[in-house]
Amino acid sequence: MNRPGPHWIHPDEIHAIGGENGPLYLRLRGRIRRAVEDGRLKAEDALPPEREMAVQLGVSRVTIRRALEGLVAEGLLQQRHGSGTFVTPRTERVQQPLSRLTSFSRDMQIRGRRPTTEWLERSVAPPTPNEMLVLGISPKEQVTRIHRLRLADGLPMAVERATLPARVLPDPESIGASLYETLQQRGFRPVRALQRLRAENLSADDAALLGVPAGSAALSIERVAYLQDGAIVEFTRSSYRGDAYDFVAELTLSEELNAE
Incomplete structure (x- = not known):
């Protein structure tokens, strides 16, 4: 100091x-x-x-x-x-493309950084009404909840809270470094996803996990991932540090505009 x-x-x-x-x-x-x-x-x-x-x-x-x-x-x-x-220590920003569905672990490895995880929750429980609606499951089914703090080279980067149908992942303790690798091994790797992004201010709890002041700017992402047959396999809410991430999307000019 x-x-x-x-x-x-x-x-x-x-x-x-x-x-x-x-x-x-x-x-x-x-x-x-x-x-x-x-x-x-x-x-x-x-x-x-x-x-x-x-x-x-x-x-x-x-x-x-x-x-x-x-x-x-x-x-x-x-x-x-x-x-x-x-x-405040300067944070090396990570550029995350929005057009590619990959795991956090793989993204960090590509960048030469060491991904690690701190588990916040791994449980199997009855679904909430919102989880039933998003995942398209009945009240009789159960869900697997996976809450994680994701780090790169020891620096907290994001808080992820994922929910999956329990039939897809009945044992949350079986997950290794990557959820998607575990799903692939079980034959349930998603092939596409829809994401909704919005700005947010971190709650005191999430800010403490990420090592930033309460109310700090963050990027909230809700992702719904699908299997090849269209079934929903994952619903994840994530909060990414605003000082650590840039999300990048490649856009092309539509044919209608080209014609004009």
Whole structure:
């Protein structure tokens, strides 16, 4: 853990703050952001305590606190209980194509990264009304629920919550590194899927799992996967870290537009 030097905000910047327009906390927030962007504040650097910063910059602790709160909400800074405020580690972003149905493990291996899983739940239980509707099963059937935290090189990347008909996967403990590999071995590997994407702010529980502040931006994906005969084999809800993933889709111009 490093502490920034005495001039992580330059003296001329400190004096300039009082002569600019706009709320003081917003101007200070911009100066701290600039210090991160130009490398004066580096990943995992610990900022001085609020009292020390207030004296150093000649502003009130309320101004310091409001400036820091905004940067924490942006994800640029992290506040760790009992330890202080730190610059958030930079995350190498992963590009995930939307046109290809592959497993998380395979995607990470292709990129030369080491995929690992922390199991949050593996169970067989009666379905909820929504699960019955999505999977097209009766109330008498059971479902297998698989909740996982997915990591790459030890960094939490996504929280996945999958539900499958229990007849497809009666023993959730049989899953190895990849759910799709297990399904393929059982003759139930999906061949296509429909995905719905939307932006979300992480709940406190999911944010804690992903190691980011509560309310951080994330990408929520709901996926329904199908077998060759059209039967639904999987329903998954996933939350991907907004600072770690870029989802990419290739588009082609339609024939109607070409004709125009």
